Amino acid sequence: MSLEEVRIVDLTRVISGPFCTQQLADLGADVIKIEGPQGDPLRQQGSKIDGMSAYFASFNRNKRSVVLDLRSEDGMSTVKQLIAAADVLVDNFKPGTMDAMGLSDASLEALNPRLIACHISGFGQTGPYAARPSFDFVAQAMSGFMWTNGKPDDPPLRSGIPISDLVAGLYAALACAAALAVPKPLRNFKSIDIAMTDSMISLLAYMATEVFATGRTLPRVGNDHPLVAPYGLFETSDGHIAIAVSNDGIVDRLFTLLDCRHLFEDSRFATNDARVQHRAEIREEVQSRLITDTTATWLVRLNNAGIPAGPVLDVVSALTDPQTRHRDMVLETPAPNGSSMPILGFPIKQSVEAPTLRRTAPELGQHTDEILRELTEAERR
């Protein structure tokens, strides 16, 4: 495993932080999840399988759980011993909380001068909003992301998943992994500061860069693409199909398939710029042809012609799709009572040192004794 020798003290809870440390755990790190006596609130969220939250199970595999009361002297002394022996510390407390607990960056550096300390927060550790409470939804709203979703007259729409939490978690994991690429003897104390809002802004892509170039935002175009046409969600005789026509070559293939190459002679459709200007008309031309047959039939025809296209799958269909199954994106794992519990799979596939399930998500405090014993043994040596 790539991160086999790496030890991580994990003070995170709910999503952004646990998702970060799960990436590192999946890649081989020994992640010690510190939980208060009540446990990570995610243990109580969503439906359970044999007493274990399915949500918690999918985002906390490959970790060990230790219960410590960080408000007690004993608990704080133990966590400091763990930090002194760790490579990485991750937290997703509101800025200021670590300081108040006596775990400021200066204290952390004194405890462990080679530590990588990664802080995940809503707005970041600095700036006018640093002290504000935040949450995934707020980052979706304030990053511009929500505004980009939907048609011109629709209200702004959040994505149905906690995308800001997850993307911030990915950036945090990336920052930690890159920091671990520096050989340990050469490492200096490093404080990493990942903000959910920054993370979402970094993904604004052409929505941001058109502002840079023109001072104006691109129109909100729903399922269409603001820079390319035809592109979008079309109706078929029995449902929908998503078609992504990203360049002139693919438009040519699409018009050939739909037997409408004569449209290129129409000045409204001759170039991409013209088609974007006449978005509604070109959409109507394509739509009127696609409505004549089923999604499944069009899918085969379009893909055979090299045109990216797909059905819109609901979550159940996506999770049971043959490709999802083939890619092991759903893993059957043992449930606490010995039956089976599905969790999400590993998106990082590799030929060697691939992520594997070494441990299912731990019960609260499952490894407290084990880790305290390891600490005592390490002291004796």
Next chain:
Amino acid sequence: MSLEEVRIVDLTRVISGPFCTQQLADLGADVIKIEGPQGDPLRQQGSKIDGMSAYFASFNRNKRSVVLDLRSEDGMSTVKQLIAAADVLVDNFKPGTMDAMGLSDASLEALNPRLIACHISGFGQTGPYAARPSFDFVAQAMSGFMWTNGKPDDPPLRSGIPISDLVAGLYAALACAAALAVPKPLRNFKSIDIAMTDSMISLLAYMATEVFATGRTLPRVGNDHPLVAPYGLFETSDGHIAIAVSNDGIVDRLFTLLDCRHLFEDSRFATNDARVQHRAEIREEVQSRLITDTTATWLVRLNNAGIPAGPVLDVVSALTDPQTRHRDMVLETPAPNGSSMPILGFPIKQSVEAPTLRRTAPELGQHTDEILRELTEAERR
């Protein structure tokens, strides 16, 4: 810089691949972007500043550009020399294309037995759909992600940014960084296989895990949260405000602030489960109070009470927001003609070895001579 000694041969174009290699370049790697004589198609997408696509500029900083014709013997021989001397190779060709070019994993391993070869694609290198053409929009549709966005009767909606490309790029960068944490002498050839659809499925969070636990999908709830209430986008006297009430403590603070703690005595609102069941009614109670004042006033009151809340910013407002500016999420860089060109900033902030702008995005082939000279010099040694 964390990845200072790392050399990357970058065969990617458009978004997912260039976003991956840009992360690694920002963290210090020497990224050699190989472009055909026509250049990366992204150079022609979106509006330009002094002849440079603003979109290309934001996703290709810190890289060097080399023009090679990979269909010529000379070009292929040069790229093989570069691969032999590299730590990492990244491509985002359709599966099969690398093999057809003579750059199969077996050939790559023969060229460089310590190489990290990272392949990014729509559906992955394996499985029933591996050979299908794909694109961000198709991954959004087939992963279940589009289905989660919107209200029950809305059609499925893609996000306004190429989220599947970007998330796949982040996973690819993470996989490469973790692989680089293995000391070079211990590295074996590694083939990494990142799929856009897998990447999006891994983010389905509670939308997936509720299926695992109950066999049913959660309802599509637009801007509300399927597991928590009240939560969502509310109207104020002059606009909207996003409020994320994630636990009972925050509900208590919200009801106190809105002077409606008596609602706890109503059995419909006493617990989170009850409030989720009576989503429309609790929304109406909260909405009727928020409509009485402005977004700005509520924002101060809510944040002072420790309740996560924020305005919905359009992209221009998000990019010019004081926090965005403070966090340097927009960087002013020199444009080709000497004027100024904004690009997106670095979401990874750290106290040492922080990402910096070492180079603006290169002109096509700007470093061809430089890199060919380096190759010749390396041979002489």
